[in-house]
Amino acid sequence: xxxxxxxxxxxxxxxxxxxxxxxxxxxxxxxxxxxxxxxxxxxxxxxxxxxxxxxxxxxxxxxxxxxxxxxxxxxxxxxxxxxxxxxxxxxxxxxxxxxxxxxxxxxxxxxxxxxxxxxxx
Amino acid sequence: xxxxxxxxxxxxxxxxxxxxxxxxxxxxxxxxxxxxxxxxxxxxxxxxxxxxxxxxxxxxxxxxxxxxxxxxxxxxxxxxxxxxxxxxxxxxxxxxxxxxxxxxxxx
Numbered sequence: 110x111x112x113x114x115x116x117x118x119x120x121x122x123x124x125x126x127x128x129x130x131x132x133x134x135x136x137x138x139x140x141x142x143x144x145x146x147x148x149x150x151x152x153x154x155x156x157x158x159x160x161x162x163x164x165x166x167x168x169x170x171x172x173x174x175x176x177x178x179x180x181x182x183x184x185x186x187x188x189x190x191x192x193x194x195x196x197x198x199x200x201x202x203x204x205x206x207x208x209x210x211x212x213x214x215x216x217x218x219x220x221x222x223x224x225x226x227x228x229x230x
Numbered sequence: 231x232x233x234x235x236x237x238x239x240x241x242x243x244x245x246x247x248x249x250x251x252x253x254x255x256x257x258x259x260x261x262x263x264x265x266x267x268x269x270x271x272x273x274x275x276x277x278x279x280x281x282x283x284x285x286x287x288x289x290x291x292x293x294x295x296x297x298x299x300x301x302x303x304x305x306x307x308x309x310x311x312x313x314x315x316x317x318x319x320x321x322x323x324x325x326x327x328x329x330x331x332x333x334x335x336x337x
Contacts (some may be wrong), residue, residue, distance in 0.1 A: 154266075154274065154317055170325045172233075189331040204273060209286075210280055215321035216264045220273035 111135040118224030122156050125195050125228070127204045131188040131205030131221055139163070139183040142214035145190050147201035148223075157203070158190065159214060173199075195228045202226075232257055232320050236329035242337040246309045251332045253318035262322035265294055265303045268331075269314045278303065279321075288310045308334075 117129040118219045129142070145157040158179040167179050178191040188205050202223040209218035232285040233256040243249050245255035253263065261281035266274040276285045279303055305312055313336055318329040 139281070152332045154328040155329070156318070156319075159326075168324050209276065209279065212283075213262070214319045215262075216276065216278075216279045216327045217266075217274070218276045218285060222282075225259060 111207065111223035113207065113219060115203065115205055115221045115224040118203065118226045120227045120229065121195055122230050123196060123228055126191070126193045127195065127226060129190040129224055129226070131190075131202055132188045132197070133188065133205075133207070138181075138186040138206070141207055141210070142166075143181060143188045144181065144206045144208075144214070144217060145188075145203055146206050146217065146220075147199075147203045149198075149201040152201075155201075160188070160213075168173065195226075197228050200226060200228045231325055232259060232323060232327055233318055234318055234327050234329040236316075236318055238241045238332060238334050239330065240335065241332040242335055243308055244306050244337045245310055248314050249305045249308055249334060251303045251316055251318075251334075253303070253329050254298075255320055258298050259320045261297050262320055263294070263296070263320045264321055265292075266319065267312075267314045268317065274317065277316075279315075281307035290337075295302045 112134045115131045120222035144159040160179045176194045180189045205221045206224040207219040208214045237252045246270045254326045263281045265278040268274040293304045315331045315333045
C-alpha cells in the first residue's frame with residue numbers, strides 16, 4: 110500500500126524558512142517522480158513543484174521559483190521542499206503526491222495528509 | 231500557462247440525480263485532463279485521468295469525456311458520499327494547473 114507522510118510544517122515569520130519532508134513507503138521510490146501541491150485555507154489546489162525519480166529534473170510554479178527547492182533522498186525514501194523567503198501568500202496545507210504509474214507524472218493518484226504552513230508575524 | 235475554468239462553481243442536487251460538471255481549457259490539451267474529488271479536511275482523490283479513464287477503485291457512476299478544450303465529469307446517479315468539491319487539472323504542460331473547483335452539495 111502506498112503511503113505518503115508529510116512533516117515539518119508550522120508557524121514561521123515572513124521572510125523565514127522551513128523544510129518540509131515526505132516519507133514514502135509501499136513502492137519503489139526512486140522509480141517515480143514526486144510532487145508538492147498546496148491548498149491555501151478555503152481555496153483551491155495549486156501545483157508547486159515536481160522532481161524526477163533520479164532527482165535530475167526539477168520543475169517549479171512561477172510563484173515559488175527561486176525561493177523553494179525540491180529535492181529527494183532515494184536512500185531514505187524521502188522527498189523534501191526547502192522553502193525560503195516565505196510570504197503570507199505561501200500559507201497553505203502542503204501535500205506530497207505521486208502519479209498513478211504508467212500514465213503521467215503530472216497526475217496525482219496518491220496523496221499525503223498534508224502539513225500546514227502558516228506564514229505570519 | 232494554461233488556465234482551467236470550471237462551471238458551475240457550485241451546484242445543488244439530490245441523491246439519485248445525474249450531475250454534469252464542465253471544465254474548459256484556454257488552449258488545446260488533447261486528453262491530458264484529470265478529475266479529482268475532495269471532501270473537507272481530506273486529501274484529493276483521483277477519479278478520472280486521460281479525460282475518460284476511470285482510476286482503479288472509483289465507482290462506475292463517475293465518467294469523463296471530452297478532448298481538446300472542453301471536458302465534462304458526469305455522475306450518473308448521485309450517492310450520499312458524492313457530495314464534495316470536484317477539481318479538473320490539466321496534465322499537458324508545465325505549470326500543471328487546476329480548475330477553481332465545483333462544490334456539489336445536497337439540495
